[in-house]
Amino acid sequence: MRLGGVILKFLMRFVSQFKCIVCEGSADPPLSAGTCSACDDDFATLDVHYDMEKVAKSLTPDALMARPLMHWRYHELLPIEPNEDAFSWPVGWTPIVEADRLAAWAGISRLRLKDDGRNPTSSFKDRASSVGVLHALQKKVERIACASTGNAASSLAGYAAMAGLPSTIFVPQRAPEPKVAQLLIYGAEVRRVRGTYAQAYDLCTAACKQHGWYNRNCAINPYLVEGKKTCGLEIAEQTAGREPDWVVVSVGDGCTVAGIAKGLMQMHELGFIARVPKVLGVQAAGVDPIACAFETGELPQSPETANGTLADSIDVPVPRNWKKAVKYVKATDGAYLRVTDDEITEAMKATGKLAGVFAEPAAAAAVAGVKRAVTDEVIGKHQDVLAVVTGNGLKDIKTAMAIAGQPKEVDP
16 A cells, blocks of 8 residues: 555554563564453553654655645654554544634633634544554454443444454443444444443453453553554644644543653654643542542542543543553643632633634643643643643533533524
8 A cells, every 4th residue: 555655564663562561571462452461460451562763765745745734744653553444543643723712711822722622523543443453454363342431332333343353342321422323323332231331341351351342442552542642643643743732632541642642752853843842730629539549649539439520531530541641741840730620620611612612521621731730830820731632522412412501592
C-alpha cells in the first residue's frame, strides 16, 4: 500500500520493545490486553517503545506534507502493520478552535479547543479503537470486546463494523441511551451489566479469557494507548511554533492523558516542537483516584467510597492505567486537579455559548479545569492553554437538556 507516495512495509520495525511501567523490564508483546508477567501487580501495564533514530529518518516534516490528514500519517509511531483498507478509515486530524470569549470567561489570555468530538463516532476514543481493530484483524481473532461507560464502546462498535469484525460490548447499567443506541445501530452484541463500570470491566476480562476474544480495554492494552497518543502528535504538529504552555485533559482510566503526554514528548524528541507543553489532568471531585495517586503515590484504598459524577466517561473509581497517567504527566512537569459537577455543568454551557462547541460532561471537565487552574494559580492568567474536548454533547442529551433548560413554548 502507498501512503503519501511512500510504500509502507513492516511498520512494526519501528517498535524496539515493550516495557513494564513498574519494573521497567522488557516484556513480550501481548495478544491484546496484558500486564507485566514479572510483576505481582495488577497495575503493571506495558508501554511501547520505538527506535526513535529510525523513526526520525522517516517521519519528517516533508514526509508529513505528502500524507493524508488522518492519524495514520504517524504510522511510524503506531504498533501495527500496514493495511490498505484500514488506512482509509477516517480518524483524527480534528480542528483546533480559537476560543477568545471562552478564554475571557476562564480568566486567561488565550484558550484553544482541540475538538475531538468531530471524529466519526463523535469521540476521542476513535483514535484507540481504530488501532485496536486493525491490530485485532492482523492477529486474526474472531471477535473483539470491551467494557465501557459509552464512548469507547460506540467507537469500537463503529470501527468493528467498518472492518467486518464481530464485537461484544459490556456497558454498566447507567450508560447513556444515545451511546447504547450507537452500539446497537453498529450491529454490536451489547451486554448491559446490572452493576458498575468496574463490574462490567471484570466481566469483559473474564469473557475474553474464556473465549479467546481480542480485549480492547485500553487500560491494559498497550496498543490502544498508542492510538490515543496521536492526539498529542497532532497537537504538536498543528501548533508547532506557537505551542501552548498547557494542554488540559479530562481523566478517567488514565489512558488518554498518558497517551497525549507521550505524543507531545515524542514530537519534541523528533524536533517538531521546541518544548513540551505541561499537561494538566482534570478529574471529577467525586471520583479522583489518579489525582490522589499523583499527590501520594498510591491509589485510595476504598474506591467504593467514591461519590460519583455526572461525567460518566470519567467515572472510574479503579483506574487500571493510573501509574502510566502519573508518570507521563510528571514527565511534562504537569499537574492534576479536581472540579465539581457544578463546575462541569457551568463549563458545558460556557463552551457551547462562547465557543460554539457542544461538549459532553467529561469533555467539559477539561474546560472547567482551565478555569479552576487559573483560580488556584496553577495556570497563569497570561499563559497559552489548549483544552482537549474529548466527546460531543449529543452523546448525553438527557444531561445536556437538564443543564440547558427547556425551550419557550409559543403559539403559531
